[in-house]
Amino acid sequence: MSSFLKNLPSTSSLVAAYATISTFLMLLKSMFDLMVPAKARESIIAIVQEHIISRFFTSFTFVIEDEWEFGDNALFRAAMVYLPTKIGPSTQTVLLGFKEKHKFETPPETGVPVWGHVVDEFENMKLKWTLKSTKSKNMFYSRGRKFFHLTCNKNHRDKVMKNYFPHVALTARSILNNRKGLRIYTYDQNHCYWESTAFKHPSTFATLAMEPGLKKSIMEDLDMFVNRKVFFERVGRTWKRGYLLYGPPGTGKSSLVAAIANHVRYNIYDLQLGTVKSDFDLRRLLTSTTNQSILLIEDIDCSSSSKVAQERPKDSDDSDDDDDEDNAKSKVEKKSTPPSSQGVTLSGLLNFIDGLWSSCGEERIIIFTTNFREKLDPALRRPGRMDVHINMGYCTPAGFRVLVSTYLGIQEHDLFGKIEKLIQVVEITPAEVAQQIMKSDQPEVALESLVEFLSAKKNEVDEAKTKKELKDTNQEEKLSAKKNRVDEAMTKNEEKDTKQEEKLSGDQDNGQPSESEMRSIYLT
Numbered sequence: 001m002s003s004f005l006k007n008l009p010s011t012s013s014l015v016a017a018y019a020t021i022s023t024f025l026m027l028l029k030s031m032f033d034l035m036v037p038a039k040a041r042e043s044i045i046a047i048v049q050e051h052i053i054s055r056f057f058t059s060f061t062f063v064i065e066d067e068w069e070f071g072d073n074a075l076f077r078a079a080m081v082y083l084p085t086k087i088g089p090s091t092q093t094v095l096l097g098f099k100e101k102h103k104f105e106t107p108p109e110t111g112v113p114v115w116g117h118v119v120d121e122f123e124n125m126k127l128k129w130t131l132k133s134t135k136s137k138n139m140f141y142s143r144g145r146k147f148f149h150l151t152c153n154k155n156h157r158d159k160v161m162k163n164y165f166p167h168v169a170l171t172a173r174s175i176l177n178n179r180k181g182l183r184i185y186t187y188d189q190n191h192c193y194w195e196s197t198a199f200k201h202p203s204t205f206a207t208l209a210m211e212p213g214l215k216k217s218i219m220e221d222l223d224m225f226v227n228r229k230v231f232f233e234r235v236g237r238t239w240k241r242g243y244l245l246y247g248p249p250g251t252g253k254s255s256l257v258a259a260i261a262n263h264v265r266y267n268i269y270d271l272q273l274g275t276v277k278s279d280f281d282l283r284r285l286l287t288s289t290t291n292q293s294i295l296l297i298e299d300i301d302c303s304s305s306s307k308v309a310q311e312r313p314k315d316s317d318d319s320d321d322d323d324d325e326d327n328a329k330s331k332v333e334k335k336s337t338p339p340s341s342q343g344v345t346l347s348g349l350l351n352f353i354d355g356l357w358s359s360c361g362e363e364r365i366i367i368f369t370t371n372f373r374e375k376l377d378p379a380l381r382r383p384g385r386m387d388v389h390i391n392m393g394y395c396t397p398a399g400f401r402v403l404v405s406t407y408l409g410i411q412e413h414d415l416f417g418k419i420e421k422l423i424q425v426v427e428i429t430p431a432e433v434a435q436q437i438m439k440s441d442q443p444e445v446a447l448e449s450l451v452e453f454l455s456a457k458k459n460e461v462d463e464a465k466t467k468k469e470l471k472d473t474n475q476e477e478k479l480s481a482k483k484n485r486v487d488e489a490m491t492k493n494e495e496k497d498t499k500q501e502e503k504l505s506g507d508q509d510n511g512q513p514s515e516s517e518m519r520s521i522y523l524t
């Protein structure tokens with residue numbers, strides 16, 4: 001050992017050797033740069049890299065960023081879902097968390113932390129995933145970017161592309177499909193991303209107060225849509241469906257949206273158009289929504305979204321004309337308004353509904369709700385733009401029966417007949433019915449309360465009707481009295497004229513000038 005140490009070169013001779021070698025290499029590089037033309041240099045470097053340097057490196061790295069072509073990268077998202085299932089004893093760091101209403105007796109859920117590694121094995125390949133992150137350079141995009149490095153043996157590169165990535169995507173999809181809970185997303189405009197929370201709305205088609213025929217046809221429409229992937233591909237249409245729900249407040253538009261989500265098991269993206277700064281932002285955030293989802297735009301006629309709902313001038317042609325008009329108008333608006341305050345334009349929204357951007361995804365449902373369908377721009381209302389228009393009207397006897405069955409658990413009662421008669425003549429929303437029958441657990445008390453409410457409403461309606469009739473009668477009487485007075489006056493005038501005529505003819509007979517003659521004489 002000591003002889004080995006003795007034979008080792010001294011530190012000073014090592015430093016001297018290092019300096020000589022590096023000077024020599026630098027000299028070599030400068031000569032190479034000077035003597036070899038740039039193009040030839042690139043080719044030589046490529047050959048050296050491929051045939052010499054790569055022999056020493058056996059690994060290959062795939063980079064999977066969280067964004068792809070202005071939208072979310074579905075492969076990144078699939079990896080985020082898939083990798084937690086691969087966390088094992090070899091994993092050194094793990095991300096932990098609780099979802100809302102997590103049962104604390106069960107362990108927290110796990111995820112991959114930034115800079116954490118997860119090793120997976122697939123078809124005899126070893127695959128090492130690392131989640132990385134960069135800090136945001138953009139002051140408006142404060143989240144920074146995340147991306148995965150997937151490292152494998154370079155000989156497995158093709159196999160990973162062909163077999164492993166589809167495996168990750170399909171596994172992630174089946175995990176998501178089997179997840180019990182749905183999620184509702186709202187757009188966080190400050191951080192430019194969709195924030196999600198568990199969606200646990202209990203509304204289903206069974207609990208919806210609606211005409212049974214309408215309910216059945218909506219459910220059939222949804223089922224057909226969900227199972228028609230091949231059809232949409234064959235006919236060359238985007239696999240999406242648009243619903244316009246309209247009706248007075250409290251008729252169940254939001255409840256129907258929840259029932260649709262629960263029926264098809266799609267997450268909801270709840271978009272407040274007022275929070276979107278421009279069409280560009282709209283495009284960006286819509287392309288970052290996932291497939292198998294519902295895009296919900298509630299009260300499209302209201303608040304800041306009214307700009308979208310009624311973008312056309314009032315006197316414009318109401319006919320269902322082309323989008324060119326919308327585009328032209330939006331261009332004019334854009335010129336006169338600073339970009340940041342433009343908000344979403346009708347053409348921006350229409351472009352999404354049936355234009356280029358809508359074809360970025362598939363299996364999408366778009367739902368607009370409004371209390372005032374007539375306020376919407378004709379371009380939004382026109383047939384074909386939103387595939388299905390659903391009128392959520394006032395409560396009907398059938399709807400009432402659904403509500404009592406859900407709220408009170410009864411199918412029959414002596415008061416049903418009376419209530420159903422009242423419901424046919426009084427406009428009452430399902431929300432109002434629900435409010436009354438929720439007042440007590442005892443059906444008798446709850447139904448009595450509803451009868452009272454309905455009777456009071458009917459009295460109000462009857463009173464208003466009587467007042468109107470009275471007003472109408474008074475007006476009629478006034479009109480006929482006025483007419484009589486006019487008739488009387490006319491008769492009197494006629495009588496006067498006749499008398500004057502008689503007098504005139506008498507005077508003329510007497511050789512005296514008439515009154516008009518007198519006047520004309522005076523005037524001249």
Ligand SMILES: Nc1ncnc2c1ncn2[C@@H]1O[C@H](COP(=O)(O)OP(=O)(O)OP(=O)(O)O)[C@@H](O)[C@H]1O
Nearest residue numbers: 207208209248249250251252253254255430431434
């Ligand atoms: N058709 C319905 N079937 C069952 N419940 C209903 C129905 N309509 C209203 N309700 C009840 O009334 C409440 C309010 O209804 P919902 O929010 O769905 O009405 P809406 O038409 O969306 O009202 P708004 O236009 O004010 O948003 C719901 O929580 C639900 O309990």
